Amino acid sequence: MVLRSLLSLLSPGGARGRLSILIYHRVLPAPDPLLPGEPDAARFQWQMQLLARHFNPLPLAEAVRRLRDGTLPPRAACVTFDDGYADNAEVALPLLRSVGVPATFFIAVGYLNGGRMFNDTLIETVRRLPEGEVDLTPEGLGRRRVASDSDRIALCKALIGQFKYQPPAVRNRGVEALPERLGITVPDDLMMTSGQLRGLADAGMEIGGHTLTHPILARQSAPEARQEIEAGREALEGMLGQRVRLFAYPNGRPGTDYAPEHVDMVRDCGFEAAVSTAAGAAGPASDPYQLPRFTPWDRTPGRFALRLARNLAGRA
Incomplete structure (x- = not known):
């Protein structure tokens, strides 16, 4: 009340x-x-x-x-x-x-x-990364450590920030290339x-x-x-x-x-x-x-x- x-x-x-x-x-x-x-x-x-x-x-x-x-x-x-x-x-x-x-x-x-928003492509790629180190030099982020949930959350934020304000065509090409380059299949x-x-x-x-x-x-x-x-x-x-x-x-x-x-x-x-x-x-x-x-x-x-x-x- x-x-x-x-x-x-x-x-x-x-x-x-x-x-x-x-x-x-x-x-x-x-x-x-x-x-x-x-x-x-x-x-x-x-x-x-x-x-x-x-x-x-x-x-x-x-x-x-x-x-x-x-x-x-x-x-x-x-x-x-x-x-x-x-x-x-x-x-x-x-x-x-x-x-x-x-x-x-x-x-x-x-x-x-069956479409997928760019941020989800990035998050689902990071989710599926094996523990260890990942090379994200082509994405402008260098080599990053992936061991814990907090590492993955930080990496998701960094990737989204890197791509978010790019022109859509450029962003889409770069985002879709990432899981392909890393050999990861993301859900549709x-x-x-x-x-x-x-x-x-x-x-x-x-x-x-x-x-x-x-x-x-x-x-x-x-x-x-x-x-x-x-x-x-x-x-x-x-x-x-x-x-x-x-x-x-x-x-x-x-x-x-x-x-x-x-x-x-x-x-x-x-x-x-x-x-x-x-x-x-x-x-x-x-x-x-x-x-x-x-x-x-x-x-x-x-x-x-x-x-x-x-x-x-x-x-x-």
């Missing part, structure tokens, strides 16, 4: 309503030492139970309309997922349905049906199939655009960025047979990963709202095309609840 009262003070609803939007990428079947920031099924389950008990979870499109109209309920919250991982359908969906929490899934549609079932995507929509979940191939829009030319935004939406609408109204900026940091011109592109393409990865809660004055979100990293219910409250207070 104390928590609910505090949350109601911070998010009273109506004309002073505030909207908490949570961002996830994956929900793992079990903890993964190389993905310490991603919740497993057990953690995600209690997070959703807490959200259902203390908040009013809404579909994002409805929440955006009610935020605009001044009719948000107290303690309004939305759950979102980025990228389109298969575990969203296999692990997260049953847990969401079990507690009655809706969610919005932003899909980088070019990776469906990390992302959803189109059938799993339709299953999410059939279950009443919202589907949003996340471009075609997840480029950093600020590193693209204007025509390239517009093509990514439009082509991603068109591909999703073709698969689903329904309009796609919501968008998430890849990486999502305002001024770094996307610029005002990309906000205009998203609006011009007919999307009704878009989300960033800037932390905070949305209020009546928030730009509906740059709604803030935050990632719930916490591993205990108490800390999770505290972070939700601090986010509403602007202190996450």
